[in-house]
């Protein structure tokens with residue numbers, strides 16, 4: 001990858017604040033070349049990005065693009081693998097993806113575009129301006145599925161409905177948020193993929209202290225913590241994106257449909273009937289809806305323990 005050509009900071013990762021308009025012409029060309037390669041020359045996505053570069057060059061962060069596109073590739077291949085395994089076990093494929101702590105929302109937009117038959121729900125405390133920019137350009141240049149109004153008709157910002165056959169994705173959600181996502185994925189027997197950032201001391205029973213120069217110690221501790229999370233939640237894989245994009249580059253993947261319970265029998269064998277499951281779900285998942293004063297101008301969605309806490313702020 002051409003990362004070495006882009007502004008870097010001291011720890012050897014991309015400068016966080018570099019925007020597209022800060023790049024020299026050659027760097028802009030390299031970024032476009034990277035996108036061509038990543039999107040397999042799919043013209044609609046490339047045109048969407050060209051339009052973004054033209055309209056929002058002063059806002060688009062270069063790191064955000066590299067990071068999200070690399071994680072998107074991981075999510076796509078993980079979902080494909082999980083769907084194949086689920087099919088071979090007569091289980092349903094993933095029909096809904098929750099991107100928890102979606103932030104700028106590019107990952108949710110790319111997933112919605114890549115999987116038009118799947119509902120994609122972006123969940124965050126606040127809806128950022130960048131989210132609408134991404135939706136706007138992909139809607140403008142993307143090709144809609146027959147019978148749908150726009151190519152992102154399957155994408156919503158927040159949703160209180162927790163569906164069956166879900167996948168939970170959480171990229172750089174901090175501390176407890178990651179663990180809440182994993183607990184929920186386990187309860188829902190869902191496919192999951194997390195890219196942890198901060199994992200504070202105290203989240204695990206094992207205290208990890210690494211002596212080294214600051215960066216090396218931090219990297220080692222992070223890797224160990226990710227390893228412990230992976231073991232605890234019975235991950236199927238730990239992968240990584242290029243460490244030069246972010247030092248929080250470890251990707252932990254799993255499918256809770258195949259988690260083995262403590263008595264070592266696959267939980268799958270005990271799956272209750274759909275009717276029974278939905279009754280249990282209604283009991284387990286309490287959804288709090290707080291409407292302060294409609295009409296609604298802003299949404300706020302917070303992952304709060306086992307329920308989605310959703311408040312609409314007038």
Ligand SMILES: C[S@@+](CC[C@H](N)C(=O)[O-])C[C@H]1O[C@@H](n2cnc3c(N)ncnc32)[C@H](O)[C@@H]1O
Pocket residue numbers: 100101102103104105123124125126170171172173174177301302303304
């Ligand atoms: C570091 S950003 C990551 C954003 C994005 N996923 C990315 O990869 O750039 C963390 C995001 O988590 C959101 N967040 C923090 N706590 C949350 C919670 N309990 N529920 C939903 N979103 C939360 C913040 O608003 C913020 O957008």
